[in-house]
Amino acid sequence: MSRIAVVAALIASLLAFARAEHVLDRTGLLGSCTALSAPAPEGGEWLECRPGELTGYPDLSKDSCQKGGLRGEARYWICPTALVAGRSPDETPTR
Secondary structure, eight states, X not given: OHHHHHHHHHHHHHHHHHHHTTHHHHTTSSOEXXXXXXXXXXXXXXXXXXXXXXXXXOOXXXXXXXXXXXXXXXXXXXXXXXXXXXSOTTOOOOO
8 A cells, every 4th residue: 555655646746747847838739928028009919829739729718819820830929917927937828
């Protein structure tokens, strides 16, 4: 029984580390977005999203964002200021 508890604790700690260090984002398995410095209308912010191998493109429509276009592999979204200001600097938008 103690072996099962040790293995479960090891798996839980590895998953927590992977999430904290954004390992899946950096390896390209999950889609991710980054803020752009380009000016956006009405005080919003442009986000450039790239697809991940497992999840494809992030869907930001649930965050009141609107699709802005597609260029190469990058999909652009325009999001309201409240969405961007409400996130911590190291947190990526909704996946």
